[in-house]
Amino acid sequence: MQVIDRIEEQYKKATGSSAKTDVEDMDILDKLGKEHDEVQALLGQLVESEKAAERTRLLKQIKAALVPHTKAEQKVVYDRVLKLKDKDAKIDGNEGYLEHEIAERTLTQLGKISNRTSPEFSAAAKVLKELVNHHIQEEENAIWSDVKDNFSDQDRIAMNREFEAAKKRVKVA
Ligand SMILES: [Fe+2]
Ligand SMILES: [Fe+2]
Secondary structure: OOHHHHHHHHHHHHHOOOOOOHHHHOOHHHHHHHHHHHHHHHHHHHHHOOOHHHHHHHHHHHHHHHHHHHHHHHHHHHHHHHOOOOHHHHHHHHHHHHHHHHHHHHHHHHHHOOOOOOHHHHHHHHHHHHHHHHHHHHHHHHHHHHHHHHOOHHHHHHHHHHHHHHHHOOOOO
């Protein structure tokens, strides 16, 4: 039995809960994947929603999820990938940075459309959703392969800890 499993087992026994010691022990890619699913679900809801107040609430939630994720991901994952010797990895990292920038700009633009039920808002929400979905798909293919090829399980657990700490330092306006 692995140490991590043993800790979890003890935790379950002590608390009667299966909630894991997950901040410390998670692989960065599992954490990123989990957050991708969450933001994609929120974006889906935003596009489906027709109520102004609900759209405003969802927009706030999306911002709070997306901004710390992208900033911390850049620092902990992209910057490491960019330092690899492999030229394709460098391209992946640069592409990721660019797509983050475009998504953030679209998010800002969306926030400026005060009429939440307008066609303009609906269009921008759709564009953001499409952008983010495309980005996540590419990231999970290209960047994740670079990470898997170059970083050990232990590295990836350490990267997750760093990721959590970096997210906490990001201020969402
Ligand atoms: Fe991501
Ligand atoms: Fe990303």
